Ligand SMILES: *[C@@H]1O[C@H](CO)[C@@H](O)[C@H](O)[C@H]1NC(C)=O
């Protein structure tokens with residue numbers, strides 16, 4: 001498999017300068033077509049990795065297009081090597097083999113005697129992203145980490161569900177004494193939910209432990225063991241949408257470093273992030289900005305009372321409301337045979353003498369190193385919070401986002417393919433981290 005993927009990469013390299021047609025977009029009122037049934041986390045349709053983590057069941061061709069979400073796996077994940085990290089273009093859905101997926105460049109630190117990983121962001125890239133392969137449906141998730149520093153540089157630790165419920169810690173590189181906390185329900189950007197949490201000493205020089213304690217009825221952010229903010233589910237009732245605007249669906253753990261302050265982003269986004277990024281900054285080392293992640297701990301809570309339980313291996317959506325009561329716990333697990341697979345047709349692993357895939361479909365959100373002709377490119381991230389963004393020809397991930405004042409891109413150029421990979425996360429918020437929508441065509445030039 002590895003050799004095959006590599007040969008596909010080389011084949012793709014020759015296509016690097018080809019700009020392929022945009023793939024279908026997905027979002028409210030706009031489901032993916034049968035040929036590319038999966039609505040990836042950046043709002044475009046594809047197969048393969050589009051059907052894995054971040055695949056939105058509500059906008060995919062059917063509820064079975066996205067593969068079921070592997071259930072919560074508790075433990076202490078000490079991120080002291082890249083052994084448990086796999087590039088998104090190599091992951092086919094077997095969460096029993098690998099706990100973290102990456103986009104962009106993650107490096108072991110220090111180089112000789114690593115005890116952490118660095119998320120890096122060099123000029124010309126859109127930073128990096130680490131996402132868990134397992135989902136959490138309520139639990140206590142803690143990250144021991146430092147943040148990056150500098151104008152326009154944003155570090156994030158968030159929980160994000162496939163229907164875009166989100167719980168955030170975000171750090172703006174010009175404010176190293178605060179973490180911004182926020183939460184979203186189904187991607188609806190409500191700017192008034194953001195809140196600053198003081199961190200002392202600062203977030204850059206010292207490792208701190210940031211925890212999200214997510215229960216069915218309350219959500220607490222804490223720093224170094226001290227509770228800083230609690231939101232009760234009952235306070236979040238929204239009579240317009242007729243549901244609790246409370247994160248309530250299985251979510252992945254994501255850590256990222258991204259360039260909110262790209263000059264091409266919207267003014268609101270750049271201002272929120274403290275200005276345009278300086279790519280000759282004293283805060284860069286080895287040519288990149290960086291944030292250090294030492295460990296992540298996960299304590300899985302029992303399924304909520306009333307949950308539909310028919311197994312214990314995966315979470316599946318049984319309806320399109322995207323709320324807690326449309327989640328079922330099952331034993332259905334799907335591992336794709338190749339990046340041409342989908343939840344409905346996972347496919348077989350290609351035989352070694354089979355021809356290279358020739359289909360021109362998108363297989364990896366933000367890039368397609370695994371073969372096939374589709375080269376997707378940039379990623380644009382939509383921010384939210386008072387300064388939402390989404391841009392240009394970007395598909396808005398956030399179904400109900402209001403005015404978008406900016407756009408930014410998160411992704412990174414993959415040197416071996418010429419394809420641009422985008423790490424992103426969801427929608428962002430003035431803080432939230434939201435991250436990303438993938439946009440085709442932005443960086444292709
Ligand atoms: C958080 O602090 C920053 C400055 O450090 C400020 O610009 C922002 O308005 C604050 N946000 C909230 C929600 O208070």
Ligand SMILES: *[C@@H]1O[C@H](CO)[C@@H](O)[C@H](O)[C@H]1NC(C)=O
Pocket residue numbers: 188189190238239240241245400
């Ligand atoms: C309630 O939900 C609607 C529709 O999603 C959204 O536009 C509005 O901002 C929400 N209201 C509050 C107070 O969050």
Ligand SMILES: *[C@@H]1O[C@H](CO)[C@@H](O)[C@H](O)[C@H]1NC(C)=O
Pocket residue numbers: 216233244304305306307308324325
């Ligand atoms: C879903 O949320 C509603 C409203 O808070 C609650 O009554 C119900 O028990 C929850 N169901 C599950 C399965 O969590």
